[in-house]
Amino acid sequence: MIIKVMGVQWVLVCHGLVTAVVVVSFLCGRWPIFEGTFIQRIHYFLTFGAYDYFLRFVGAVFGSKCTNAILSVEYYCCDRPNPLLQILYLLIIGVTYYFIANSCFAFIPGYYLSEIHRYISLSVVAVGILLFLLTSFSDPGTVNANNVSHYIKAYPYDNIIYEEKECSTCKIPKPARSKHCSICDRCVARFDHHCGWMNNCIGEKNTRYFMAFLLWHFLICVYGTVAIGLILAGRLKDFKVIDILTVYYGIQNSFMDLAPHVVQWLLGSYNTQILLMVFLAIVGMLLAGFFGYHAKLCLSNTTTNETFKWQDYMEWQRKLKEAKVSAEALKQSISGMSSERQPLLSKWRTFFRKSPLEDVVVVKNNVYDKGFLHNILEVISPFSTRRSFTRNKLKSS
Structure with a gap:
């Protein structure tokens, strides 16, 4: 056995x-x-x-x-735009909540949880679905002939990764930080990425909803993991498992000695709850990483699309500078050979001498980064939702 x-x-x-x-x-x-x-x-x-x-x-x-x-x-x-991942999200939320309600609600109220958590759990899931719908069906910041001039004023060209040009598909000027989404077939201001789960682009207007969606679902996973953990801890108390193991079976009252037996008992009696807790914990960690990545982008006023643009630009600049440094080093070497006799370096000094390529440094100059407070405000209150943007639009019309 x-x-x-x-x-x-x-x-x-x-x-x-x-x-x-x-x-x-x-x-x-x-x-x-x-x-x-x-x-x-x-x-x-x-x-x-x-x-x-x-x-x-x-x-x-x-x-x-x-x-x-x-x-x-x-x-x-x-x-192409399609609702498959949206349906899958709703299925995951619905099935997970069903299994939690079916396997855990029988133990609420319990030793550590009161009956109110039955209603809190339903409320937090409802808010999560509301944020999902808000992100999915909100306008990400579509650029058209009516508002393109205002977006150009809001996001000036930096002449580094963005320069003045026309969208070849929409046939209108292309504002800085915008991108034509090939899936949705539209230009989106401050384009971040196209999210298949939302069946929508994430852009200037709905980045705030997307960030709220990620943060809230991370908190849902944390809440669910902790709540199920407290339910299992309550069952241990109700059945006095620790007392039975220590008194009747003579197991020492220490974590290392008790843990294997407690885990074995929980796996045998509450395997569904443990699987749900592990599932929520893994999803929560993934959401935490994804939210942290996008939060870092928001704090530096950068988008996912711009991250790749900056990587390409920095690599190109690095190669260009390395080529210039190599050409200059070759020129100095040739001139040194043709000039008068130079004092010889020892083999050890020549071996440990730093290569001029190691001095090549490429600096990222993000003109849209105006401090984290301003950057956060730009996400929470996009330019197109401010009165100044609307007022300018009315004046021009």
Whole structure:
């Protein structure tokens, strides 16, 4: 019996490790720290390789017509607006809340939780769905012929990553920080990214709702994890599990000695609640990371779209400066060889001498970053919602 229980525990541990590796590989496999590692290779397989092999298999077995049908479905799901992920979100929220209510509400009120948490849980989920709908169906800041001049005044060109030009699709001037979304087929002011979960772009007007959505759902996961943990702790108290283990079974009253037996008892009696708690904890950590990333962007007044633009610009500038430094070093070397005899450096000094390429520094000059208070205000109160923006629009008309 003991061997069987230990085998089940090892299976759960291995399952958890494999799940963690897959999740980290899928979400973080492109990070520089994982470059050249098996994490990056798993990420490539999950995001491209597996699908590519699947298409080849379908083409070899069923022919090109079936492959084209799959590509048509891919185009609808990934390249056109569709509500599939919105429906999936509602299903995840609904199913998770159903399992929580079905498995946990029977123990409320309990030793640590009062009956009010039945209604609090429903309220926080309702607010989360409201934020989801608000982000999904709000205008992200669509740029059109009527407001393009006001957006140009609101976001001046920095002549670094943005310069004056026309949108080739909309045939109107393209304001700085805007981008034409190929999925929604519109120009969006202060474009951040197109969110499939919202079936909407995240831009100048609805970034505040998107940030509130992420933060609130992170808090929902924390609340759910803590609440289920308190329910399980209450069950331990109700059944006096600690007293039974220490008094009747002679187990020492220490965390290291009691923990394996307590976990074994909880897994045997409340496995559904533990799975829900682990699920909420993992989702909460993912949401915390995603919210932290976007909060950092908001504090520096940068968007996801601009992050990639700055990376390309900085890399180009670095290569340009390195080329200039290399050319200058080669010129000095040639002039030194043709001039009078120079004092020789020792081999050790030559070996440890710093390369001139190490002095190459590229500085990011973000003219839109005006201090974190101003940056936060710009997210909370977008330019297009302010009276000055509306007043200017009325004057011009």
